[in-house]
Amino acid sequence: MVKIDGGRVRQLREQKSLTQLYLATAVQVTTDTISRWENRRYPTIKRENAIKLAEALEVELDVILERQPDPEPVSEPDVRSSQQSHDSFQKKTQGPADKSNKGVLVRWPILLLSATMAAVIALVGWVYFHQDVPTEPSVSASRSLPAHCTPGQVFPVNIEVSVKEGEPLAFIVKEQLPAGVTVVNASPPLSNSGQKGNTLKWLKKGHGTQLFTYAATIEHQFDETDEFTGGIAVNDQSRAPSAIIGDNTILVTTYHWADSNRDRVISDSEILSVYDQFGEAEQLGIDLDLLEEIWLGSGYSWNPDTKSYDILP
Amino acid sequence: MRKIPAPAPNVYWISIILLTLFALCPLQALAKDPVVGRYLQASGETIRLQLTVRDPAPQTLILQQLLPAGTRVTSTSPRAKKISQHNGEVKWLFTGVARGKIEVVMRVQPPVPAGTVKGSFRYRMPNGAMREGHVGK
Numbered sequence: 001m002v003k004i005d006g007g008r009v010r011q012l013r014e015q016k017s018l019t020q021l022y023l024a025t026a027v028q029v030t031t032d033t034i035s036r037w038e039n040r041r042y043p044t045i046k047r048e049n050a051i052k053l054a055e056a057l058e059v060e061l062d063v064i065l066e067r068q069p070d071p072e073p074v075s076e077p078d079v080r081s082s083q084q085s086h087d088s089f090q091k092k093t094q095g096p097a098d099k100s101n102k103g104v105l106v107r108w109p110i111l112l113l114s115a116t117m118a119a120v121i122a123l124v125g126w127v128y129f130h131q132d133v134p135t136e137p138s139v140s141a142s143r144s145l146p147a148h149c150t151p152g153q154v155f156p157v158n159i160e161v162s163v164k165e166g167e168p169l170a171f172i173v174k175e176q177l178p179a180g181v182t183v184v185n186a187s188p189p190l191s192n193s194g195q196k197g198n199t200l201k202w203l204k205k206g207h208g209t210q211l212f213t214y215a216a217t218i219e220h221q222f223d224e225t226d227e228f229t230g231g232i233a234v235n236d237q238s239r240a241p242s243a244i245i246g247d248n249t250i251l252v253t254t255y256h257w258a259d260s261n262r263d264r265v266i267s268d269s270e271i272l273s274v275y276d277q278f279g280e281a282e283q284l285g286i287d288l289d290l291l292e293e294i295w296l297g298s299g300y301s302w303n304p305d306t307k308s309y310d311i312l313p
Numbered sequence: 314m315r316k317i318p319a320p321a322p323n324v325y326w327i328s329i330i331l332l333t334l335f336a337l338c339p340l341q342a343l344a345k346d347p348v349v350g351r352y353l354q355a356s357g358e359t360i361r362l363q364l365t366v367r368d369p370a371p372q373t374l375i376l377q378q379l380l381p382a383g384t385r386v387t388s389t390s391p392r393a394k395k396i397s398q399h400n401g402e403v404k405w406l407f408t409g410v411a412r413g414k415i416e417v418v419m420r421v422q423p424p425v426p427a428g429t430v431k432g433s434f435r436y437r438m439p440n441g442a443m444r445e446g447h448v449g450k
Contacts (some may be wrong), residue, residue, distance in 0.1 A: 110324035113332070268375050272437045275373040275408050292406065296395040 002050045003066040006040040012057045012064070017285060024293045026056035062159040063076050065306035066100075138164040139171055141216075141232045144258035144277070149250055151219055154184050154286050155257040159212040159244060168205050170235040173212055175200040175244070178226035186214035215284035220252045254302035256309065258291055266295040322401035327385040347371065350434055353416075356427035362448050364434065371436035371444075376405040378448075380421060381429045390418045410436075 002022045013023060020034040025035070027049050036042050037053070042067070045053075054061045145157040163169050172191075177183070177198040191203040202212055216225065227249045231241035255262045258274050274281065274291060290309065293298045299312040316361045354361040364376065380386070380401035389396070395404040407415065432448030 109329060113325075113329050195404065268435050269437075269443050271406070272371075272373050272435065272443070273441075276371070276437050279372065292394060295406075296404065 001044040002047050002061075003044050004037060004050055004053070004064050004272070005066040006038045006043075009053065009057070009064050010038040012059060020312045023053065023056050027052040030226050057220065111245065138162075139169070139232050139234055139242055140164075141173065141230070141242065141244040143228060143230065143244050143248065145228065145247045145250055147247075147251060148253045148255050148262070149218060149257040150254060150302055150307075150309075152217055153257065154215045154217050154284075155250070156213060156215050156281055156286055157228070158277065158283060161210045161212065163207045166277065168206040168207050168272070170203070172233045173200075173202040173204065173230070173244075174233065174241070175214075175228065175230035177216070177242055178228060180220045181218050181226065181228075184215040184217060186212070187280050187284060188212065213278065213280060213284060215281075215286055216249070219253050226250055226252075243288070254304075256291075256294065259300075264301065265297045266291060266300075268295075324375055335428070339364050346444065346446060347438075348374065348434060348436055348444070348446055350376075350446060352430070352432065352448055352450055355450065357424045358420055358422065360419040360421060360425070360430055361442040362417050362432055364417070365447075366410055366412050366415065368412055369439050370410055370412045371438070373436065374410050374415075374416060375435045376407065377433050377435075378403045378419065379431045381425055383423075385422050387420045387422055389420075393419075394413055398418060 013020070020031045020038075024031045024034045029049065033042070037045060049060055050064065054064050057064065139161070141159055141161045143157065143159050146155050149155040159173060159175065161171070161173060163171065165212065176199065178251070179198065181198070183200060186200065186202075188202065191201050200214065222224065226249065228250075230244040231246065233241040253262075255264070256266065258266055258270050260270055260273070261267075271291065274288075278284075278286065293311050294309060297311040297313055300309045301312070302308075303310050336449045346368070347369055348364060348371065349367075350362060350364045352360070360378070362378075364374070366374075380403065382401060384401055385398065386393070386396050386403055389403065391405065391406075391407075393403050395402065396407045397403070403419065405417065417437060433445060434448070435445045438444055
């Protein structure tokens with residue numbers, strides 16, 4: 001008994017344009033038998049039938065015999081089937097890996113969140129432990145004054161001083177007023193040297209935030225801008241005075257200094273700002289009653305003849 | 314043993330977004346208002362309201378009440394800064410406000426029906442932002 005390659009037999013028969021009947025007659029078998037040989041239903045046949053079959057196909061016997069599997073790459077039909085089995089093997093072996101990949105995909109947002117939080121904590125810790133301890137006191141001052149005022153009307157000026165040191169520090173606040181500005185009052189009171197010409201001085205000792213307020217008037221003509229300058233000097237000759245930053249100009253107009261948006265009305269917001277920012281305004285000589293009258297009315301206008309406000313009911 | 318299925322990826326994203334929003338949300342926005350007002354008596358001849366001030370207490374507070382047309386104010390306690398008969402506006406300005414309660418009494422004629430008096434108040438927060446509230450029932 002030998003094993004024949006049924007597909008090869010069919011191929012050779014068709015190449016030679018032979019019929020199964022012809023082969024059946026040549027081999028002395030039925031056409032069904034030829035069909036079964038070609039379809040590999042009888043993988044093995046009698047050697048003598050194989051020889052007759054080969055003679056009918058006019059080929060050597062070896063040509064129609066089934067070849068043994070060899071180590072070299074097989075022909076295309078076999079490659080296809082082996083590839084399929086390889087793929088299925090791959091799928092089986094990749095099953096657990098797929099699940100692990102899926103697990104990583106699901107978990108990466110929380111990994112990202114954890115990494116971000118860790119980075120933020122590390123950054124905060126680094127800044128906290130690496131911030132420089134101040135070796136010398138840090139003193140700063142800022143001025144706030146209204147953007148405008150009417151001539152002869154008292155307006156407030158605030159100087160906020162910040163001393164960033166644990167121990168109380170002695171410092172001098174020096175304020176240089178522009179020409180035409182007259183100080184009405186100050187809180188805290190000016191030092192003994194007080195006002196010299198257009199210069200105000202306060203001598204104080206302390207730390208933290210401290211407020212220096214004064215009330216002043218301007219008799220200038222309209223539309224003239226004046227500049228305020230000043231500085232803070234500490235008890236250390238090696239350090240130059242720090243300049244007072246913030247507002248340094250004021251416009252002399254027909255608008256009340258509290259009318260910040262110049263709509264000729266003192267609104268709820270504006271009067272609240274006055275009371276919140278200038279708590280001692282009344283003690284400084286600022287006419288808060290007048291301010292409240294304007295607030296309670298429907299508006300005001302500046303009367304240059306009487307140099308006062310006409311309040312609209 | 315039955316395995317608990319892992320949460321869907323959307324849950325992680327929602328958690329991240331919520332945590333981020335919470336971290337970015339200013340605490341002030343979550344804090345209660347420092348001033349709350351309510352009517353103790355909002356009808357009749359006597360209108361009585363109470364303002365409760367908590368920390369951080371504003372230094373200055375404006376209270377406004379609007380009365381129905383034709384209502385005449387006979388007295389206020391504390392004294393109102395402004396009483397406008399033609400538009401029914403009554404205004405108070407409280408300075409030097411501290412934590413606690415402020416009670417305001419207003420007597421009117423004729424008696425007003427319930428729900429016709431409207432109260433509101435305004436103040437500045439420490440950061441300068443304006444806040445407005447309404448006097449509740």
